[in-house]
Amino acid sequence: MNNINRGGSAASADHERQATTAASRVPLYRMFAFADRTDGALMAVGAASAVANGMAQPLMTFIFGDVIDAFGSAADSPEDVLHKVTKVGLCIHLLSTFFGGFIVAFVRGWLLALVMLSSIPPVAVAGAIVSRMMTKLSSRMQAKYGEAGDIVEKTIGTIRTVVSFNGEKQAITTYNKFIRKAYESARREGAVSGLGVDVD
Numbered sequence: 001m002n003n004i005n006r007g008g009s010a011a012s013a014d015h016e017r018q019a020t021t022a023a024s025r026v027p028l029y030r031m032f033a034f035a036d037r038t039d040g041a042l043m044a045v046g047a048a049s050a051v052a053n054g055m056a057q058p059l060m061t062f063i064f065g066d067v068i069d070a071f072g073s074a075a076d077s078p079e080d081v082l083h084k085v086t087k088v089g090l091c092i093h094l095l096s097t098f099f100g101g102f103i104v105a106f107v108r109g110w111l112l113a114l115v116m117l118s119s120i121p122p123v124a125v126a127g128a129i130v131s132r133m134m135t136k137l138s139s140r141m142q143a144k145y146g147e148a149g150d151i152v153e154k155t156i157g158t159i160r161t162v163v164s165f166n167g168e169k170q171a172i173t174t175y176n177k178f179i180r181k182a183y184e185s186a187r188r189e190g191a192v193s194g195l196g197v198d199v200d
Contacts, residue, residue, distance in 0.1 A: 041107070056063035063092070129191075134192055141189060145178075151178065155175075
């Protein structure tokens with residue numbers, strides 16, 4: 001008889017425990033019943049950040065794959081590899097700055113951010129023009145430095161022939177001509193760079 005009473009009390013206790021657990025469970029949507037607009041915005045930003053963080057790792061595998069391919073390619077010189085790696089890091093930095101700036105601006109002051117958004121097209125156009133000019137001037141400067149270096153290399157490689165024909169002055173004059181052109185390109189690149197900073 002005592003065993004029957006004990007079994008009944010244990011079953012009753014388990015039943016009460018299950019009823020209490022079921023009563024304490026709350027549906028997921030009830031968690032947001034007392035949330036205001038600020039809470040909703042913060043939760044939306046948090047969710048978007050979580051999605052971006054989750055997508056970052058798979059995307060980084062592709063980026064690291066490209067970096068490894070660049071290092072493993074026998075056709076690329078060390079300068080090309082360094083340029084590719086630097087370009088990858090610069091792209092990541094600029095994209096993070098771009099999207100992060102938008103998120104912070106709209107969270108902190110969406111009205112002012114909306115007004116400032118109208119200035120992006122002219123700044124982008126000016127930046128593209130300055131970037132194209134900088135690329136052309138930099139390429140021209142590097143080409144002139146390369147030509148000056150070729151003059152030095154050829155002169156040193158055939159120094160006996162140059163000396164025997166008294167060609168030292170002509171080699172120096174040619175070298176100075178290319179260096180002067182490279183210097184002019186560097187000055188123009190500096191001027192364009194300063195103009196670009198003023199425009200931005």
